[in-house]
Amino acid sequence: MNRKSILSIYRQLLREVHKQYTLQNNNPYWKLELIKIFRQNQNVNDKELLVKSNQDAFDLLSFLKSNRRYSELMAQSNKLYGLTEQQRIEKTANRVGLKTPSDQDILLPFESMPS
Amino acid sequence: MNKLNSLLLRPPLPASFFIFRQSHILVKSDSKRIPITTTTNNTTTNANTIITNNIFFSPRFYSAEAGLTRSNIEARIIDIIKSFDKVDPKKVSPHSKFADDLGLDSLDTVEVVMNIEEDFSIEIPDKEADEIRSIKDAVDYISKRDEAH
Structure with missing residues (x-):
């Protein structure tokens, strides 16, 4: 564990967070939080703590990376991956030339009923 | 409308090469209207109600831009x-x-x-x-x- 490897992990973490959070949500909160954590541990001299935090950072990086890779692969092989139930049903109906009824269509018979 | 359609089909290049600027396919003013006699049916038609000769096609090229300076x-x-x-x-x-x-x-x-x-x-x-x-x-x-x- 040297200075270079820590900076490398930091750089890759920033990149992953940018891709997965900042770009997706248009919100730099996660990035700022990451920067804050690295800054907090900037002057740590305790060797054990250093090793532990470095391992944590490395674990987080592999988790973020593999999660993104997993989603990318799933999205490639499965068109319905990542859709909500509603979207999935709509797409399935469209596939056979049908449309899911709108809320209006469902409510209409009840509204026209004499009270 | 037919005239307009035939006009749009006229350019030798595919239509996707051009961005049609609607302002240029407007009816020409009376002063510039030239009656054209067509030889086929011998009737005078106002071919210039839709500009045929003055259309300005602005080509937009989708090639890569020059690199950053x-x-x-x-x-x-x-x-x-x-x-x-x-x-x-x-x-x-x-x-x-x-x-x-x-x-x-x-x-x-x-x-x-x-x-x-x-x-x-x-x-x-x-x-x-x-x-x-x-x-x-x-x-x-x-x-x-x-x-x-």
Whole structure:
């Protein structure tokens, strides 16, 4: 564990967070939080703590990376991956030339009923 | 409407090469209207109600733009660094070094390089990112990368 490897992990973490959070949500909160954590541990001299935090950072990086890779692969092989139930049903109906009824269509018979 | 359709089909190039500017397919003013006698049916028609000869097709080419110029890259990088809150904007010059002149530590340098990466939509490998230590280095590196934009 040297200075270079820590900076490398930091750089890759920033990149992953940018891709997965900042770009997706248009919100730099996660990035700022990451920067804050690295800054907090900037002057740590305790060797054990250093090793532990470095391992944590490395674990987080592999988790973020593999999660993104997993989603990318799933999205490639499965068109319905990542859709909500509603979207999935709509797409399935469209596939056979049908449309899911709108809320209006469902409510209409009840509204026209004499009270 | 038929005239307009035939007009749109006229250009020898596929329609996708042109962006039609509606203002140019307008009815011409009376002063410029020239009656044209067609030979086929011997009737005088106002062929100029829709401009046929004066249409200005503005071609838009979808080829790649010319690469970034050095001064352009430099200006953008300086802007990125000036917007970094730990940097005093007055100290930033094209020859500043991150650590010596701007007082940035290694973590800050990583952040700055990441910001540059994001702005130019490229990924800089670790080895090369470590070597970027001044604004000049960054400008040199970005001008080497063709895909930066």
